[in-house]
Amino acid sequence: MPELPEVETIRRGLAGELTGSIFSGVEIINESSMPESSSLGTELLLDQEIVGLRRRGKVLIIDVGKNYSLLIHLKMTGQLILERPDGGREGGGHPTKAMVSALPDKSTRVVFDFSDGKRLFFNDQRKFGWIKLKDRGEVEQDSLLMRMGEEPLEAGFIEEVLRKKLRGRKAPIKALLLDQTTVAGLGNIYVDESLHLAKIHPETKAIDLNDEQIAKLHSSIVNIIRTAVRLEGTTLRNYLNHRGEKGGYFEHARVFDRTGLPCPECGEEIEKIRVAGRGTHICVNCQRK
Ligand SMILES: [Zn+2]
Structure with a gap:
């Protein structure tokens, strides 16, 4: 599932391509991918300009004109891929690592057209992702x-904030960190x-957890998320950036999906266990109970 670094990578890429673009068409191929579109009506988007792209957690927010915003959650397998009028997707000097050929394909759920000829494809194999059109004020x-909770890369995410969130909590730390609050x-x-x-x-x-451990956890979260944003996220299976390219973090992963490989700190074999219902990768030597 795309996390903060993947959504931030898409936000940055699309901000460079779509800011100032004007909607000329919306095609909803799968109704449940745009569940609340009937209440506002996607025709409201037509002739409206994209004025900015924001992100909150894993949610991408596209601000449209003065009054509307699109909230987009990619969930398990969502992708947002931009195609230029010439059919090209690359740009910005990146080596081409495109994983997508012709669009739309069978996973395409919604297509947005723009008056400058660009097209934005919302692909979502598993159909858990969604796009909601809302009034800006909502x-x-x-x-x-x-x-x-706080954004880990913003100034408000200080050690004390994390300490307060964890205070007195008896749940496993992994479960609490997966909780978006x-x-x-x-x-x-x-x-x-x-x-x-x-x-x-x-x-x-x-x-x-003692104070020292919470301080270390806080700095580790900031460090990992910052590194992952710099490397443009992780592609395990479905995640692609707006050009249809894979993220670069996976080759730098410490433990994730590295079962049986050596720990980068001590060389011990990385193990996969189950915590909070999720496959969890650990080094039993570095991460003692
Ligand atoms: Zn280790």
Whole structure:
């Protein structure tokens, strides 16, 4: 599932391509991919300009004209891929690593057309992702966004904030970090990576972490997320950026999906266990209970 670094990579890419573009058409191929479109009506988008792209946790927010915003959650397998009028997708000097050929394909659920000839494809193999058209004023009141914790790369995410969120909590630390109300935007990949860097076993109850461990966890989350954004995210299976290219973090992963390979710190074999219902990668030598 795309996490903060993947959504941020898409946001940056699309901001460069679509800011100032004007909607000329919306084609909804799968109704449930745009579940609330009937209440506002996607024709409201026509002739409206994209004025900016924001992100909150794993949610991409495209601001349209003065009054509307599109909220997009990619969930398990969502992709947002931009095609230029010449059919090309590359640009910006990146080596071409495109994984997508002709669009639309059988996973395409929604297509947005723009008056400059660009097309944005929302592909979603598993159909858990969604796009919602909202009044701009309702975005801040959206219950999902309101409940989210601090953004890990913003100034508000200080050690004390994390300490307060974890205080007295008896749940395993991994479960609490997957909960978007603790810190925004973390998922299975970067929680495993952060806990390994912090040398904390994922089953440790939050209440049992001392001040030093929480300080280390805080700096590890910031470090891992910053690195992953710089490397443009992780592609395990479905994630692609707006050009249809894979992310670069996977080759740098410490433990995630590296079962049986040596720990980068101590050489011990990385093991896969189950925590909070999720496949979890750890070094039992570095991350003692
Ligand atoms: Zn180790």
